[in-house]
Amino acid sequence: MSKDNETQIVLDPTGLLNLSSDESVSQEHDVSKIIIPSIYALVFCLGVTGNAMVIYVILRYAKMKTATNIYILNLAIADELFMLSVPFLATSAAVHRWPFGSLMCRLVLSVDGINMFTSVFCLTVLSVDRYIAVVHPIKAARYRRPTVAKAINVCVWGLSLVVILPIIVFADTVPSQDGGVDCNFLWPASSWSGAFVIYTFLLGFLLPVTAICLCYCLMVSRMRAVGLKAGWLQRRRSEKKITRMVLLVVAVFMVCWMPFYVVQLITVFCQPPDPMVTQLLVILSYANSGANPILYGFVSDNFRRSFQRIVCFRWLGNGLDGEQVDYCAVSVKRQVTCDVQDVRKDCLVSDMPYHNGTCTSRTTAL
Secondary structure: OOOHHHEEEEEOOOOOEEEEEHHHHHHOHHHHHHHHHHHHHHHHHHHHHHHHHHHHHHHHOHHHOOHHHHHHHHHHHHHHHHHHHHHHHHHHHHHOOOOOHHHHHHHHHHHHHHHHHHHHHHHHHHHHHHHHHHHOHHHHHHHOOHHHHHHHHHHHHHHHHHHOHHHHHHEEEEEOOOOOEEEEEOOOOOHHHHHHHHHHHHHHHHHHHHHHHHHHHHHHHHHHHHOOOOOHHHHOHHHHHHHHHHHHHHHHHHHHHHHHHHHHHHHHHOOOOOHHHHHHHHHHHHHHHHHHHHHHHHHOHHHHHHHHHHHOOHHHHOOOOOOOOOHHHHHHHHOOOOOHHHHHHHHHHHOOOEEOOEEOOOOOOO
16 A cells, blocks of 8 residues: 555445545644535434335335335335444544454445445446336236345345455554554555456446446337327326436436546546545535435325325324325315215326336336
């Protein structure tokens, strides 16, 4: 591990490289000691609260247990666990050292790494799920079932565990130039540092994003090919809404993570960027995990209604079965002038009709 020109290789809790000089750290010490931890605290509160609500909603209501929502549940769990690294990162940024010891260094980096990869793998699986639902609707009944989704989720976690084996093996604490302790990697050779950044970029960003883009290109091509058929767009409207939601979450993921990986590659091959810029981009990558629940609430009617029940309108559920929330029925109780058959028709539009064992409304999102 090189320390030429008073440059110190330290590790941010995402498991990737971050270069900073002692001079830069001393100049920005006061700013980063207050501002950076405060931003981390805000991201942590939003991420933990939002993903906890998503997990609760999917587990609580039977109508939310569709194949797509099972994948979203897995993503929310990964994002929730990903947020657990934020307090350690905020504390380390405030004191400019790693105060938690060797065991916690390896544990935090391992947990952080596995959830980082699980998140992007979940997005990839969701995009494939959208591709199957739109391009192969007949086969969707066979593959898009909750039991299949659960098995795939287990495989995703297993794959993530295999991918982060270098973190588990080489993560440890190392002495810093100022006499403190940093959480870093003890690589067998200095060239391993750059190789690990490239390895993480390929498996954690480039390859998954390429697969995601391929799925959506094929979907667009399919939609254009059959778009002139009478009634096709109307029948597949609900699938298109879910697809747009997943696409929005994927787009936000790319916006949040691409700058981070670009900086990591620049750090390896060129001049290291300003440490404050690097810290802000790390925060942006963590903010992605807190943004997903917000996207669900804005785009999905069913998630938004369920969030409202948790936060503001819990009293609407009095006397109703929590497993079968009928918002139209609640509306009827409050406005008795509504016709029963009209209400039933509205329910079929606003709630989630099921077809071949899968949800076909704008319930789910990434």
